[in-house]
Amino acid sequence: MDVNGSVIVITGGGSGIGAQVGKELAEQGAKVVVAGRRAEKLDKVVTEIETGGGEAFGVPTDITDEEAVGNLMDAAIDRFGRLDVVFANAGAIADSLMLNTDKATGKVKKVMSTKRFKKVIDINLVGSFLTLREGARRMVDNGWKGLLLITSSINSTGQLGQLNYSSTKAALTLWPKILSGEFHLRKIGIRVAGIAPGYTATEILTGMNQDALKYILKDVHIGRLIEPSELTGTVKYIMENEAIDGTTIEVTGGLTFGPRARVK
Ligand SMILES: NC(=O)c1ccc[n+]([C@@H]2O[C@H](COP(=O)([O-])OP(=O)(O)OC[C@H]3O[C@@H](n4cnc5c(N)ncnc54)[C@H](O)[C@@H]3O)[C@@H](O)[C@H]2O)c1
Numbered sequence: 429m430d431v432n433g434s435v436i437v438i439t440g441g442g443s444g445i446g447a448q449v450g451k452e453l454a455e456q457g458a459k460v461v462v463a464g465r466r467a468e469k470l471d472k473v474v475t476e477i478e479t480g481g482g483e484a485f486g487v488p489t490d491i492t493d494e495e496a497v498g499n500l501m502d503a504a505i506d507r508f509g510r511l512d513v514v515f516a517n518a519g520a521i522a523d524s525l526m527l528n529t530d531k532a533t534g535k536v537k538k539v540m541s542t543k544r545f546k547k548v549i550d551i552n553l554v555g556s557f558l559t560l561r562e563g564a565r566r567m568v569d570n571g572w573k574g575l576l577l578i579t580s581s582i583n584s585t586g587q588l589g590q591l592n593y594s595s596t597k598a599a600l601t602l603w604p605k606i607l608s609g610e611f612h613l614r615k616i617g618i619r620v621a622g623i624a625p626g627y628t629a630t631e632i633l634t635g636m637n638q639d640a641l642k643y644i645l646k647d648v649h650i651g652r653l654i655e656p657s658e659l660t661g662t663v664k665y666i667m668e669n670e671a672i673d674g675t676t677i678e679v680t681g682g683l684t685f686g687p688r689a690r691v692k
Pocket residue numbers: 439440441442443444445446463464465466489490491492517518519520551555579580581582583624625626627628629630631632633
């Protein structure tokens with residue numbers, strides 16, 4: 429698939445990885461539809477793309493809203509005539525230990541609330557499901573050979589304090605295999621692939637306590653955050669290579685949990 433001329437819908441396109449990938453693919457000729465909850469953030473990305481001579485528009489969308497996600501895909505098709513890539517990139521965290529104990533008594537003081545657990549499941553899993561389903565059904569009904577892309581995370585391997593988030597990302601890492609198997613069975617020509625970034629320089633991390641950031645970077649071989657631009661290359665690589673299907677590619681800078689304790 430050529431990036432130039434392709435139509436790509438990106439959820440979470442108003443900030444971070446989604447915004448950067450959208451801007452850079454637009455520079456290379458992709459027609460970009462950015463979706464997210466906040467219109468003003470989408471507008472900013474669209475203006476930047478248009479200023480650079482690219483084509484884009486934004487659709488305010490809550491990805492947990494089934495009807496809104498369908499409308500997003502229809503808007504992309506109405507405007508650009510087709511759908512080549514659906515990038516389920518939006519995600520959220522709400523970290524907490526499952527049990528917080530009182531230091532003095534050792535008894536449970538507070539638990540992770542059901543609401544907090546479910547919020548992340550709803551956005552990361554249900555939202556990604558709706559995004560991919562509503563995109564794929566339109567590709568199939570129109571006979572388009574497209575690509576479904578998913579943002580997983582290195583934290584799919586299990587991160588302390590992220591029982592909810594890591595659970596969703598572990599599941600998302602499996603989806604390319606499950607869905608490309610389904611499409612193979614049904615002779616549907618849609619590829620499915622994921623990217624699993626390591627610690628990436630978006631607001632979530634650059635805004636965090638800088639001492640804590642230095643500490644987690646001790647686990648990263650290249651010793652720095654991944655730049656969102658470095659993920660654009662991976663997205664482009666997946667788009668252009670038909671052989672990449674049914675898999676999730678890690679881009680982590682050599683993150684392994686463990687060295688932190690020994691690296692000075
Ligand atoms: N930054 C990292 O270190 C890192 C590492 C691994 C994976 N990721 C994943 O990358 C993806 C993008 O994250 P980011 O780092 O760019 O952070 P980000 O916070 O800038 O992006 C997340 C986007 O998802 C959107 N979003 C959240 N809930 C939504 C909803 N209900 N409907 C529509 N949009 C919604 C947010 O508005 C935001 O634009 C996420 O899936 C995240 O889990 C990030």
